[in-house]
Amino acid sequence: MNPVIETILTRRAVRKYEKQPVPRELLEQIVDCGRYAPSAMGLQTWHFTVVTDRKVLDRISEANAKLVASDPNVPATLKEEAASGRFDSFRGAPCAVLMSGEPGRKFADVDCANAVENMALAAESLGLNTCYIASFVPCLLGEQGAQLRRELGIPEGYTPNLALAIGYGADAPTPAPRREGCVNWVE
Numbered sequence: 001m002n003p004v005i006e007t008i009l010t011r012r013a014v015r016k017y018e019k020q021p022v023p024r025e026l027l028e029q030i031v032d033c034g035r036y037a038p039s040a041m042g043l044q045t046w047h048f049t050v051v052t053d054r055k056v057l058d059r060i061s062e063a064n065a066k067l068v069a070s071d072p073n074v075p076a077t078l079k080e081e082a083a084s085g086r087f088d089s090f091r092g093a094p095c096a097v098l099m100s101g102e103p104g105r106k107f108a109d110v111d112c113a114n115a116v117e118n119m120a121l122a123a124e125s126l127g128l129n130t131c132y133i134a135s136f137v138p139c140l141l142g143e144q145g146a147q148l149r150r151e152l153g154i155p156e157g158y159t160p161n162l163a164l165a166i167g168y169g170a171d172a173p174t175p176a177p178r179r180e181g182c183v184n185w186v187e
């Protein structure tokens with residue numbers, strides 16, 4: 001099969017990782033593939049923050065666990081996970097690329113999402129696994145997130161929106177069930 005198509009069809013979200021770090025040169029290639037994603041009007045309204053320090057990812061997860069614990073609207077199972085100390089926004093991956101969108105740009109979320117998917121496919125093609133992550137965002141928003149955003153080097157005014165957790169998966173992911181439907185043709 002064409003290797004690009006094979007990568008697209010076999011990629012799965014992975015939520016359990018080995019501790020083994022991802023070599024820097026692979027991360028650089030992955031981020032470069034993110035930079036070459038399509039963006040609305042070619043404006044590239046994104047910023048990439050590559051976090052390889054697991055302690056930093058833990059701090060973000062802990063801050064989110066606190067928010068979950070105090071939110072009356074989250075399901076009980078999530079609350080239990082937050083209270084257990086096992087809550088990990090990044091699913092145990094040794095590193096993650098956090099995306100932030102440029103202020104005032106209508107398509108910043110879309111541009112960042114395109115970059116995440118490009119990076120996910122690049123990582124897969126390099127023998128890595130990934131998980132697209134949005135749930136890391138709440139603790140980084142608004143005034144409460146200002147200090148963490150500064151520490152992460154996110155440019156002033158940019159809004160964190162998506163991340164890609166990257167690592168060597170602990171188990172081989174199960175193939176996706178065949179996906180069909182939701183397409184109509186106009187011929």
Ligand SMILES: Cc1cc2nc3c(=O)[nH]c(=O)nc-3n(C[C@H](O)[C@H](O)[C@H](O)COP(=O)(O)O)c2cc1C
Pocket residue numbers: 011012013014015091131132133134135136176
């Ligand atoms: C916008 C977006 C946000 C997501 N956020 C999370 C997340 O916070 N945590 C998580 O474990 N998975 C997250 N996922 C992964 C999805 O749950 C996963 O892609 C979906 O279940 C389909 O599985 P597949 O990627 O293996 O095809 C997210 C995916 C997308 C596209």
